[in-house]
Amino acid sequence: MTDATRVLVLNAGSSSVKYQLIDMVDGARLASGLVERIGEGNGRLAHTPPDGTRRETVQVFPDHGAALKAVAEELTADGLGLDSPELAAIGHRVVHGGQRFTTPTLVTDEVLTEIRRLIPVAPLHNPANITGIEVARALRPDLPQVAVFDTAFHATMPEYAARYAIDKAVADEHRVRRYGFHGTSHQYVSRATARLLGKDPAEVNVIVLHLGNGGSASAVAGGVCVDTSMGLTPLEGLVMGTRSGDVDPGVVFHLHRVGGLSIDQIDELLNRRSGLLGLCGDNDMREIMRRADDGDQDAKLAFDAYIHRLRKYLGGYYAVLGRVDAIAFTAGVGENAAPVRAAACAGLEELGIAVDQELNSVRSGEPRVISPEYGRVTVAVVPTDEELEIAQQSFALVHGA
Numbered sequence: 001m002t003d004a005t006r007v008l009v010l011n012a013g014s015s016s017v018k019y020q021l022i023d024m025v026d027g028a029r030l031a032s033g034l035v036e037r038i039g040e041g042n043g044r045l046a047h048t049p050p051d052g053t054r055r056e057t058v059q060v061f062p063d064h065g066a067a068l069k070a071v072a073e074e075l076t077a078d079g080l081g082l083d084s085p086e087l088a089a090i091g092h093r094v095v096h097g098g099q100r101f102t103t104p105t106l107v108t109d110e111v112l113t114e115i116r117r118l119i120p121v122a123p124l125h126n127p128a129n130i131t132g133i134e135v136a137r138a139l140r141p142d143l144p145q146v147a148v149f150d151t152a153f154h155a156t157m158p159e160y161a162a163r164y165a166i167d168k169a170v171a172d173e174h175r176v177r178r179y180g181f182h183g184t185s186h187q188y189v190s191r192a193t194a195r196l197l198g199k200d201p202a203e204v205n206v207i208v209l210h211l212g213n214g215g216s217a218s219a220v221a222g223g224v225c226v227d228t229s230m231g232l233t234p235l236e237g238l239v240m241g242t243r244s245g246d247v248d249p250g251v252v253f254h255l256h257r258v259g260g261l262s263i264d265q266i267d268e269l270l271n272r273r274s275g276l277l278g279l280c281g282d283n284d285m286r287e288i289m290r291r292a293d294d295g296d297q298d299a300k301l302a303f304d305a306y307i308h309r310l311r312k313y314l315g316g317y318y319a320v321l322g323r324v325d326a327i328a329f330t331a332g333v334g335e336n337a338a339p340v341r342a343a344a345c346a347g348l349e350e351l352g353i354a355v356d357q358e359l360n361s362v363r364s365g366e367p368r369v370i371s372p373e374y375g376r377v378t379v380a381v382v383p384t385d386e387e388l389e390i391a392q393q394s395f396a397l398v399h400g401a
Contacts, residue, residue, distance in 0.1 A: 004088035006030065006080075007391040010068075011093040012132025014124060015039055017067050021080055022391040024088070031080055032387075035067040045070055049078040064131045065138070072139060082140050089144040090136050091394030093184070093386070094129040096122035097149030098175060104152075104393040107133055107145040115147070121175060121232060146394035153187040154180030156224045164231075178236070180228035182216045185330065188389040189382045190220040193328040196367045196380055205321045207314060209344070210384065211334035213241035213283060217310075219317035227320050229313055235271060238313060239306045241283035244274035246309070276302045285333045285340065307343045314344060318351060326378040327353065335383055336363070341370065345379060352376025 005025050011018040020032040033047035043061035048054050055074070061067040072082045092107070096118045105111055112130060119126045129147075137145055162178045164171060171177060186208045193208070194201040201223035208218045215238040218228040229237030229245075239245045247270065255261045261269070269278075277283040279302035282291070291299035318324050329341050338360045345355045352375060359370040364381075371379035 004086050005395075006084070006086045007088055007394050008075075008082070008090045009093070009387045009390045009394075010090060010132050010136060011387075012064060012128045014128045017064065017071065017132060018387075019071055020387040020391070021075065022388060024391060024395045027388060031075055031078055033071065033074065035061060035071060037061070038064055038067050043067070045074065047071075047074040049074075050080075064128070065135045068132070068135045068139065082143075087140075087143060089146050089394045089398045090140065091146045091148055091390040092129060092133050092136070093150065093390055094133075094147045095125035095150045095181065096179065097147075097151045097155075098179070099155070099177075101147065101149045102152050102155035104397045105147045105149075106397065107137065107147050111147065121179075144394075144398045146397055148184060148390045148393050150181045150183045151179040153183030154178075154218070154225045154228045157227060161227045176232055178228075178231040180216070180218070180225070181230045181234045182210045182214070182218075183225075184386045184389040184393075185210050185384040186216070186218040186220065186225065186228070188386065189328050189330045189384050190218075190223065192367055192382050193326050193378075193380055194223070196369070196382065197326060197378060199325075204325045205323050207317045207321070207324055207327045209310065209314070209327065209329050209334055210331045211238075211310075211329065211337075211340065212331035214243065215240045215245075215310075215331075215333070217313040217317060219320045221321055227317060239279075239302075239309045240275040242272050242275050242277045244270045244278070276306060279305060285337050289337070289339055303343075307340070310340075310344045311348075314348075315351075324352075324377050326380055328380050328382040330382050330384040335381055341379070341381070353379060355379055 006021060006023050009020045009022060015038045017035040021030040023030055030050050031048060033045065035045045037043045038061045041060060043059055045057045046054060075081050094115060098118045100114060115126060115130055133145055164176060189208050190206045191201050193206050194204040197204060206220045208220060210216050214234055216228060216230045217238060219226050235243050237245050252266055255266050275283065276288060280288060280298040282288050288299045288302055292303050333340055342355050342360055345353050354372055354375045355370055356372040365383055367380060367382045369378055369380050
């Protein structure tokens with residue numbers, strides 16, 4: 001086992017599997033890929049081997065078992081098969097770990113049973129994550145399988161931040177509390193931000209803004225999460241691509257009683273037909289910014305609502321932390337949409353927050369500071385790497401580090 005230095009990271013979705021094979025000696029990506037449209041008639045596997053070329057195949061993947069077997073065949077073709085003695089572990093992204101799973105966990109039958117028990121609070125994600133684990137265990141029953149939970153990093157939230165103000169007995173019976181998500185990203189980015197500042201994570205207070213099609217904010221004090229914007233589910237918090245984010249719970253009752261919508265229809269509305277898409281018919285921030293620049297009022301409304309909610313959380317977490325050393329923008333929108341970063345920080349100079357226009361306009365895949373030298377708070381763009389975080393946690397668990 002001591003000679004095994006590679007970790008295969010699997011992220012199984014409802015109809016897809018993303019994967020990366022990472023060498024933990026230097027963090028090198030030996031292979032990566034994506035299987036899409038599992039269970040549909042037009043599946044696709046895109047695989048990138050060590051030489052960086054891209055291979056695509058179109059075929060039917062009736063289930064996740066077929067998809068992962070195809071991934072194994074692609075890796076074998078590159079001399080990186082699942083039977084390699086250099087493979088130390090397979091690390092799995094699992095969205096919801098509840099209150100029990102707050103650290104990386106070796107998968108056993110008991111662990112799988114507990115993850116299944118959490119399906120009611122993560123019905124879209126945990127079933128697919130479980131399937132990925134089961135198939136991987138069948139392919140390599142002798143290899144350590146590690147579950148890394150999206151919710152784990154946020155388990156350090158104090159009880160007063162994690163609780164909803166509802167009847168405590170009812171909440172406890174049905175496990176209703178704020179769990180938070182995107183935890184591997186928030187954990188990785190908060191540490192990477194500390195490195196960018198040349199400091200130990202324990203010395204730094206960071207607000208992390210993970211802005212993709214899904215979005216979340218977190219307040220990280222000395223490397224420990226003390227609050228985050230998502231709650232029982234990933235629906236709470238920021239305005240997102242298709243999710244509403246924060247909404248008066250009375251909206252649900254009104255739509256059901258007055259509008260005649262069923263609970264399932266309201267669920268569909270708030271998760272898949274709201275957010276940016278609901279406001280302007282588009283959930284691609286690039287297209288929304290282009291439309292807004294052309295004078296489209298719906299697109300401008302969507303952009304402004306997105307920024308307004310983001311600034312509310314930014315200011316709120318400033319208050320929660322008391323002292324903020326850095327604000328880190330990450331994920332697809334956070335890393336690439338300079339106007340979003342500029343608008344989110346505009347007018348906050350009294351809080352020590354400012355963005356340098358020239359620095360903000362630079363496009364790079366590296367962590368970088370975009371605030372002026374005089375800014376008390378460092379504003380940075382820090383690319384996330386959830387796969388590397390999962391690999392590192394899996395490797396450390398297997399090797400007892």
